[in-house]
Amino acid sequence: MSIQKIAKLAGVSVATVSRVLNNSDSVKSKNRERVLEAIRESNYQPNLLARQLRTSRSSMILVMVSNIANPFCADVVKGIEEEAEMNGYRILLCNSGSDIERSKSSLGLLSGKMVDGIITMDAFSRLPDLSTMIGQTPWVQCAEYADAGDVSCVGINDTDASEFAIRHLLERGCKRVALINHDLSYKYAQLRERGYKSVLSQQGNDFEAIEYASELSFHAGRSAMENLLRAPLKPDAVFAVSDTLAAGAMRAIDDAGMKVPQDIAVIGFDGTELAEMVSPQLTTIEQPSRDIGRHAVSLLLRKIDNPEAPAERLMMGWRFIARASA
């Protein structure tokens, strides 16, 4: 089935068929009816590839995340999908697993014109060949930042949020606060670490213990905590940069026969549902994940519609949620 067949069936030209398909122009209503009828009876569906090739618009955006199993990622993706759908866009998901090869091959979709733009939650510094691509390309970073390049981003003030969490632990009487961070190729990891360090030094507290998780998973959190517990001087509090990591830390603490928060207080990050699932329930920093996703799409669409538009930097609010774990 092609537009040709429909044209023949309806006794009009392909141009006319195309016009009713795009309900553009004014087509004489009798012709419109005949076309519509032909479409109906032949169950015709336009070929999207042809359309996109012709218009050089794909109405698809590529979303690259490092781990879709992280509930925060999933929430952001939901927001992205909602807003994309409202604007007639679809998303292509690439679950990079922080794998450079996979990321690189995904980026081929962009140069191959399969997608109109990209939203990344991955660390920028890990994305290859970026310098040659950015600038020409609608791109937004989501819950993460780009130092260089003309790239929009939407996120929260990570340093502030981190400082707030650490201060809370200190005020609570904790003396030895450890940090379970994501690897430092992520800008947000750098910022949160900065917050952690700055509060400690302000308060003249010289205990410092940092573990880096290679991914935002329960397992990574658990082994990070196990490492912390192996040290001669154990922490009495731990701030993990994701709820998933925090859940892993809590499991490790439990396995070691210690209690949260009595022996070790725990604070997470993200404010996902997971924080309510664990016991004791997790104190955490809530990010407006859905909205972050939605705004990422808005920024991206603006850039797609107007490539000259300058990069924007959107800072969203965050909220500290006090629960039983700290």
Next chain:
Amino acid sequence: MSIQKIAKLAGVSVATVSRVLNNSDSVKSKNRERVLEAIRESNYQPNLLARQLRTSRSSMILVMVSNIANPFCADVVKGIEEEAEMNGYRILLCNSGSDIERSKSSLGLLSGKMVDGIITMDAFSRLPDLSTMIGQTPWVQCAEYADAGDVSCVGINDTDASEFAIRHLLERGCKRVALINHDLSYKYAQLRERGYKSVLSQQGNDFEAIEYASELSFHAGRSAMENLLRAPLKPDAVFAVSDTLAAGAMRAIDDAGMKVPQDIAVIGFDGTELAEMVSPQLTTIEQPSRDIGRHAVSLLLRKIDNPEAPAERLMMGWRFIARASA
């Protein structure tokens, strides 16, 4: 940048350029070099849309899930993505949220030739216009079944698994076993309910309490459990058809001031990491989620390569994991 420009640059025809791009045929090595050189210096990337239009192959598959935030879904999707990548395919994710409209519009990608096939985890009976599409279309159901139509599927024996779980609870001494099920438009929900009922009737146990969750989420599980707890005769055990639902149930039990498993034993389903995150850790039925995803892709690819191939039905193994919750 188009193949034309490269041809001009290299001083050959577009056909030759195309040949080296597809490293088909034998191109004289001097010409190959010149083309490769031209490609390099102009940073050329082939337009995928044009290629796909011409070859009528998109190398993309549509994946429809009801809720990507459900860790089981996320794991299956990871498996799908891995296997797809190994075969040069990409995935388009549609997080339907069980929304008919969204599902329907996604299906347009198929008829629009944007994807070569579909993998669904959604309930079949909810997908609209299926009868007109199936048969012509490479399609596989994943962790779910189709009664009708020529559709392949891969999953586990849900009835057996469910019976095993219920029997475990009964053997443990539980007298009043409730079920938190997904809505019955899902075939697997029907099968697991059948397992639940058959064991109870075999054993002459006439307590029956079933709650239906509208989605596989923590919240839905929590409210289902709250409903069960409102009944005059409370259950002393509950079998939830997903770990996420079970986590919600545990939260409700905790909120009601009761203990798992002493007051109410809980068994989940899926064997996701979540089962290790909650306290007490969750007894559950493990599905080989990653492999389910991988095999779904294999089946699909076989169908794409050979449309005449009959539908296949793949049954995977499952495993009961006993932990503290039951």
Next chain:
DNA sequence: CTGAAAGCGCTTACAG
């Protein structure tokens, strides 16, 4: 309001 025609960027018989 409508149609003939060009063209988006590829691939692939076909002929040489």
Next chain:
DNA sequence: CTGAAAGCGCTTACAG
């Protein structure tokens, strides 16, 4: 081994 040409299925000035 290579090129000219047709064609995938659309959209969109352009002329009428």
